[in-house]
Amino acid sequence: MKLTLKLTAAASALALIAGAAQAETLRLLTWGGYAPDAVIDAFEAETGIEVEVTLSNNEDMISKLRATGGAGFDLAQPSQDRILGPQMEFGIYKPLDQSKLDKALWVGDLYDASIKSTTVDGQAYGVAHIWGSSGFAMDRSRGEGIKTWVDLCKPEYAGRISMRLKRTALLGMSFGLGDDPFAAYDDPVKYEELMKKAAAKLAECKPNVKAYWSGSDDLLAMMRSGEVIAAEAWDATGFKLYGEDTKFNFVAPETGALGWIDTFALPAKGEADDAAYAWINFVMRPEIAAQIIEASGAFSASKGSDELVSPVMKAAYQEAFTPDVIANIKWFPPVPAGLEDIEGRLLDEVAAK
């Protein structure tokens, strides 16, 4: 009896230690470049909290969290438009406690916009971190004829363009055809019609595609070797290429670059909320945010961080984003549940053409 008691006591003591040790770790599910080693080291030195990074993308984040019902990670970084739908379908996040955020660190507009677009049943689930846009990464010396999405299908670029066969390509093509798919988000019938039209154009355009890229390294290799002239891409990829050779840059389509904001969101069964809030407030400091901008090539919602970035990055940004271009950015609205099923079916059909 005594032995059993002792064992139980020992076991519970161990469990306590294990629990305490776990609380000192922040398991972060994020994108490449959003948590550079230098930033992690500085955070650990300041708070003593260890950070475990898992690199991911929007779909993968949702899949991972769905598989565990929101366990396994303490902080995730989905795009703001991809929170509403998955939250309604799978309930994988917990509401943010805005009182724990140091709101003064944010650019006010981005903070409010992200809170607004991630609100489900009166509770906000995400707050802005990094923003950027999708348009073309382009070799500008050879791609002067490409102004809008439909120009990618011009015969003179046969075999010389690339894109990611995901929803951005579908939406971009829809804008290129003169439609406004974002306005049809609330009308599934109309939306399906627009997407069918865009998918038909993508299928028609397929002979022009060298290969659909899946990771930015794929795309960088095709752009550097000259095999691809222009590609649907994130601005960060264009800026990165600009740093290597200024003939490359990000070019916004005339119909407007498609703007996204990646957020911080707390997984439903995260175990280290305090560490998560500490990390959020830490990386939003302008000097830390500037390091993340350099590593990721995208911009931060941290106020004042844009003044601290390197001259090359600034030059690339200023060439790509003139005031007109910025004013014309089409921000991804929250995706209602169900729309992605429509897109998925159509994308599969394009892939099989």
Added chain:
Amino acid sequence: MTASRLTLWLLFAPFLAWVLLLVVIPHIDLLILSLREKVAPRVYETGFRNYADFITSSVYPWTLFRTVAFSLVTTAVTFVIGFPVAFYIAKVARGRRRAALFLLCLLPFWVSEIVRVFGWMMILRETGLLSGFLQWAHVTSGPVEFLYNDAAIMIGLVYTSMLFMIVPLISTIDGLDDALIEAGYDLGGNGVTVMTRIVIPYAMPGIMAGSIVVFMLSLGNYLTPTLLGGKNGQWFTAQIYNQFITRFNWELGSAFGFILLITSTLVVWLLLRLSGQSLSNTLGR
């Protein structure tokens, strides 16, 4: 229970746990999932709609057919290339030469599949080695794209699965008594009749074992068709991945998984039936 039976059970336990936990239970879970129809967010009904979606789709059955056909061709090509190699290693080469040849077959497996595929991408791409060589030799005037087509997929798959055809072939051909081949010639046979009437029938279990493994490996491959096939590299496993990971449609993905399982079982059964072999006779040896 006697001690020896207990030992047997203990030795058997890890295998049993493996099969139960990693094969049987996940499959049951998958089956249940595949019979769940999504009606609205967080609302589900039970039924066969996912399977019906597969059958009525214009895309998915075609991809499955393509995948099976490609895997069969891969198996045939692997056999045609692998059989002479296996025969040479088993019957002609001797001593160190034999060991060296066998090692050569193993060599590509010293690196992981992804490295092998990237190697092929460097060779086949438009600005790659092969295209560069052809231009240097003035065979072509401009760069040629060898990547992102069905032939590239085939090269990758054959390269990856060659070893799995050669090893079972060597082990069966090795057991063939040389006297039988000599007797064949003594009785008036020539190279062709000896090969088709003695060697191949004798090696049939090995041929089937190799074919089944190669077929299954090709059918279940994901990396090679996706990376080498590019925009036209439709593969059924990639569809399953898509449904699970990028579409969050686990229900349809599970149905696809079961359809693939049933299809591959059918094809293997058919192959065994046509060749007059049994599973225990081929893989069980």
